[in-house]
Amino acid sequence: LFQKASKGSRYRLDEAHDADIGQNAIQGYSIETNEYFRLNVIEKGGGGKYSELILQKELDREQKQELAIVLVATDGGTPQRSGTAVIHVSVLDANDNAPVFSQAVYEASLPENSPLDIVVITVSATDADEGVNGEVTYEFDHISDESHNVFSIDQKSGEVRVSGPIDYEHLSSYEMQITAKDGLGLVSSCTLIIDITDVNDNAPITTIKSLKNPVPENSPLGTEVGIVNVQDRDSESNGQVRFFIQQGVPFKLVPSIKNYYSLVTTGQLDL
Ligand SMILES: [Ca+2]
Ligand SMILES: [Ca+2]
Ligand SMILES: [Ca+2]
Ligand SMILES: [Ca+2]
Missing domain, CATH: 2.60.40.60 (Cadherins)
Structure with a gap:
């Protein structure tokens, strides 16, 4: 029956x-x-x-x-x-069960620049039916190009792997929908969130703009002669920059607005 x-x-x-x-x-x-x-x-x-x-x-x-x-x-x-x-x-089987994911939301964390093919996480769904009625395959569901370019999913095993360059400075979190489908097309879905962690892969970049060049030797103390800008694309401590100026020169750096410093004279420039 x-x-x-x-x-x-x-x-x-x-x-x-x-x-x-x-x-x-x-x-x-x-x-x-x-x-x-x-x-x-x-x-x-x-x-x-x-x-x-x-x-x-x-x-x-x-x-x-x-x-x-x-x-x-x-x-x-x-x-x-x-x-x-x-x-x-x-009792012969009818396909009356859709696959069921072990979790509604999967979360993973991954350092940027992770090598290709590394397994980030494995999602898993079970289907109570028999034979083809219970055979589960996985796929991404309408995911963004951003995600599509850097992650792939194994249809059979549910393994999610890195398939492209992961750059924290480009995108620090991905959210994707994954569907599990049985042999006759009943589906269910889950959400996968992958948070990218920062790696210190950017050196600070400094630019200096001169205000006065040449600087007259009789300039008074505290004359602003240049503006220095520094940028480090990394986050938190990876992006914090400490500034030094060579010793024995009659200049100092005075912090101005965010990422900007004024270069001012601290002594006589008399040659
Ligand atoms: Ca059944
Ligand atoms: Ca089924
Ligand atoms: Ca970084
Ligand atoms: Ca850095």
Whole structure:
């Protein structure tokens, strides 16, 4: 029988035989009480009786794959005689379960510049059905080009790997939808968030703009002669810059607005 057979479905059973006639032939059939089937006995036109099983409760292969029902046929003789047969019912699978992910949201963390092919995380979904009904494949679902360029997913294993250059300074977090699909197309999805961690892969870049060049030797103390800008594209301590000026020169750096310093005179420039 198929899983999903509807309540009230009827299954005719072979008739029992009794060599006697009249009262001494088959008078009735019965089965043990069970939750799935009841028995209906039908009288045939020319005498004789057969029976049919009527489904009372839908079968669920994921709950119960096999059941055995004992059918008893009795005659009307004295002493009464009976014969039994066991009806084996195999429940065939219907694709009534979608894959289920082990987590709704997966999170991973990955340093920038990670090598190609490294496995970031493995997602996993199970499907309670049998055979092709339970075979799960994975894929990204409408992901951005940004994600598509740097991550790939193995259809069979659910392994997510690095497939392109990961640059924290370009993008520091990725969010993707992944779907799991069974052999007949039932799907479910999960979210994958990958946070990129910073690596100190940028040196500071300094630019100097002169305000006065040449600087007159009689310039008063504290004359601003240049503006220095410094940029480090990394984050937090990787992007913090400490500034030194060569010793023994009559200049110092005075912090101005963010990332800018003024270069000012600290003594006589008299040559
Ligand atoms: Ca099923
Ligand atoms: Ca399924
Ligand atoms: Ca960096
Ligand atoms: Ca840096």
